[in-house]
Amino acid sequence: MRARGRDGGPTAPRSVDVAERAGVSQKTVSRVLNGERYVSEDVRRRVLEAAEQLGYRLNSAARALASGRTRTIGVVALGTALFGPASLLLGVERAARDAGYALTIVNTLEGDPGGVGGAVRSLLERGVDGIVVSEPIDEGADPFSCDVPVLVLGAPAGTGAGERTLCAGVDAEALARAATEHLLDLGHLTVHHLAGPQRWFAARDRMAGWRQALEARGCEPPAPVEGDWSAASGYAAGRELAARDDLTAVFAANDDMAIGLTRALTEAGLRVPEDVSVVGFDDVPLAAYVLPPLTTVRQPFDAVARDGLRLLVRAIENPDAESSTARKQPVELVVRSSTAPPRPRDPGRLPPAAPPTGGL
Template sequence: MVDAGKRPPSGTAVALLAGVSQKTVSRVFNNEPSVTEETRTRVLAAAQQLGYRPNGAARALLTGRHDRIGVVSLSTAHYGPSSLLVALERAARRANYSLIVANSFDDDASGIKAAVDNLLVQGVDAIILSEPIDDGEAPITVDVPVLTLGGAPSVQAPTVLSMPAAEGGAAATEVTRHLLALGHRTVHHIAGPQRWWAARERQRSWHEALTATNAAVPQALTGDWTPRSGYELGRELARDPDVTAIFAANDDMAIGAIHALHEAGRQVPGDVSVAGFDDIPLAAHVTPPLTTVSTDNAELAENGLHYLTAFLADPDHVPAAPQTHQHRIIVRNSTGPPPT
């Protein structure tokens, strides 16, 4: 650590301590690919020992790069978007990039465009769109590379990289089939708000899974992702004795529905099976523990950042796209056979 009042250490001092040239130090902090991993590790260790911090403004003037990535994210406390944002921050730090977040807002029709403009003014090397809702806007024009995670608006940019996220299509199908395989004649659905890409995809896949097996397709009920909306819709479903299985588009609504079913005297899973989506930390600890879908946002963020930074390091060659992000069905005690 540098003592107060002393001049900060220079790149020359890092080069001397690491036993490399000053140019090599610059290459390391510019994330250039022509440096061996052993040399990169030695330079970074020397920089940490000396408390060296590169002058970002000067480097940007010389190289045209900022080592900053902008992220457009919806301002929300919902588990999916917020956990992905935390995972992106960690992955960016490991890749030696800083992250700047610009929030859009659910009630702002020009939220995504305004957020992108805000990031471009601050200076970023690329932009990640992890925006989970459809604003119905015209194509967004961006003059830096863009990485989209899951559903995203139409973008016009020098390069657009796409990373499929586990929005829920295949997972929603699998959950619905799991409930049908237990013997339920059909599965009722508590959907999320339809402006959300994930809610649309989960509802569509639930519907297709039922029609593929010739099961009856009940009317989907739409909530707002909150436990309260799950509770209110769960009360409605609890009044129908033919309801034996419910798939909610997220865990919060599933937990609200379980509360309503218990309050109405209907046992879970004895009378009604309930499944959710997201595998929030609370899902394993409610009564009964919730069957749900686990999507590894840390893996999605790591793969997405690697995909983007590999392109930034060598813009003449677009790297191969990562494999489709995987999900896991976590079967717990909230699902079982229908009552006899």
């Protein structure tokens, strides 16, 4: 029951009311609501449930004055609805909320010169305690700098603010190698690549992993075809790849392009996987339901976000602590029905025999 004022009306709940409802001290309530450690999960749960039941909200201005921090993390995100970046951003939001931080998000646009640097300056003006830069692309500009810890997700080390920059993400090269090696292990003599736009660090890493896998087996990588992550670009690439006489396997840099590619191959009279095997990247929800269900490599977006936020919060709350590194995420290949050993090609699709030379 809420406390009542002198006029008999309900008053705003106080921390003492939360403490009484949860059966803990006011100091424990403060620790929980400020996201401090050394509180058991049971106590944390009771306090949060009591605060929610009473409608208690910690005064953020008072908290900032007392701690010198706003408990706000700024996020620089590429303004896109693509599955990978959107899933990573959702994971960051969940992890920040669980750590007791609010998010302030600034979107940048692909092709905006200096977009990341400008977004960082905007967030610093709002007094954020730390910054997350999610899935940046190569802007061809100098790294930005700032005086708060920065977590970069999905880009190589050095893309950021120097000594206070932390990096987390999947090993995209390892995932791409696993996808390519799966096809080679099935017996395909080579693997073609439907690449993502090469301004994206993620696309570069996936292409690098594909090349490494082929070169390790003594295969000369065939010329890749570049898309823009969309199913439409995968479809256009599929029409081009279908004309290649050595096409038996394709690794696509994301699932959307793999789905468009499969449609184009089917329209060209090529069966997947009987004639051409296809592997995607991401494991989007639709991948399990297309025909045929798509073999792909799964990105652990939530795990990457949680691990990265752990590093960032530690750097915010313990600025003098030695930097730690992100955990290495496992490679998870999801094998479905879009891949199979190569079969003899339809003679009708073989290149015409060379005309005889010489005598009769």
